Amino acid sequence: MTASLRAEPLRIGIVGAGIMGRGNAVALSREPGVSITACVSRTRASADRLADEIAGRGAPRPRVHDQPHDLFTDDAVDAVVITTPDHQHADLVVAAAEAGRHVLVEKPFATSVADADRALAAVRSAGVIGMCLFNHRWVPAYAQAYDELGTMGDAAVAYARKNDTITVSTEMINWAAHTTSAWFLSSHDIDLVSWLIRDRVVRVYTTGRWGVLRGRGIDTPDAIQIHAEYERGTVATFESAWISPASFPTPVDSYIGIVAEGGVIQLDRQAENLVVARPDGLTYPRTLLQRVVHGVPAGAYRDAIVHWIECCRTGAEPLVTLESSRDVTAVLAAAHESLRTRQPVDVPPPAEPSR
Structure with missing residues (x-):
């Protein structure tokens, strides 16, 4: 039923x-x-x-x-x-x-x-x-950036990074060997940038680095960079890594920058408007994605x-259609094929809408 x-x-x-x-x-x-x-x-x-x-x-x-x-x-x-x-x-x-x-x-x-x-x-x-x-499409700054970019013409270049501390890949999840930092982190950024600039990736070239995590018995790259070409000519870099030291003040270092024909957008989620200093160090508590305000999520x-x-x-x-999410998967699958072959790889065309 x-x-x-x-x-x-x-x-x-x-x-x-x-x-x-x-x-x-x-x-x-x-x-x-x-x-x-x-x-x-x-x-x-x-x-x-x-x-x-x-x-x-x-x-x-x-x-x-x-x-x-x-x-x-x-x-x-x-x-x-x-x-x-x-x-x-x-x-x-x-x-x-x-x-x-x-x-x-x-x-x-x-x-x-x-x-x-x-x-x-x-x-x-x-x-x-x-x-x-x-x-992440519901983070207020990203939602406002979507509106702002709608008035700036085509994007020329974009850069996005999400770099996690090593506690994520070694302690937070026990299945890191079954995925990569790009699947785990860049999936968010590929969805965001493609949505923000209203375009789709058509070709990727990927490089990666192995070492720290393999040394800990987790066979997955420490870091991956995806160079992407969009249909209307935008070039973008998606960076992900998950070996930053546990002492880094946030579990994730997240940034997006887009240069368009008529302006620039920068989205830096490092501090999220709150800085806390204690005798044992400095932290930037997360406030945008998950928080509880007066007992209410x-x-x-x-x-x-x-x-x-x-x-x-x-x-x-x-707002997030499954067709757009399927396209994020297509970009990442092509990126990992490029990582394996060390060659540029075309991204499969989008699925035909069925309703």
Whole structure:
């Protein structure tokens, strides 16, 4: 069956009980007309911990399932949030859509073009709402930059970096060897820059560096740079690394700069308007993506999820279309082929809209 469009409540199942699963649970915990009714994870114990945490926030304790299929076919679930490791996304999106459930999936949408295409086809065929959680589009400065760039003509050059501390690749996630800094970090920036300049990447050339993480038994590049050419001639560099020292004042160093024919945009998220100095060092606490204001979840992460919820209720197409998210996957797949071959690689053409 296809999940019906309800005024309220929208009953949500969460797949994955890691950092992002908990982040989604926090963002949803105070939303009116939303109920987390089920959860599932790789182990029963981790799913139980998430269910207990949700109950600890004053909500009914969601039922815990042993397998994603059981959650997708649960009559108490209208929509699902998929927060598993990257390489598992496509199969779960397909299964959820085929069960008639609306889908919100963490970025990246998928890790191959073939997987992205079949996941996109499954969502469109089922007639459910699907969105990839590229939540940075809801950061106020990025949203304003989109409007400003609309008055500046074509972009000439763009540069974006997201560099994480080594704690992310060695401690925060235990599956770094199954991904790269580009899949994990540059996916956000490729989505953002392509959206900001209203264009698509057609060709990439990629270089990378291995060393530190291999030395720790994690076989993934320390850093990757993607040189991208856009359809209308913009050239862009997407930089990602995840070996910065743990002493760096933020977990991520994030910056975007765009030079257009009629102006320049710079977006530096280093301080996010708050600096905290203590005897043991200086930090810049994160305030834009995930925060709690007077006990209420807030920030771009929560705003993106609320947008998806509203689309589930109304049937509207999300701001982040699955077609655009599929194109991010196509860019990254081409970039990793370029990294392997040391040659420029053309990006597959965009998927044809099916509705």
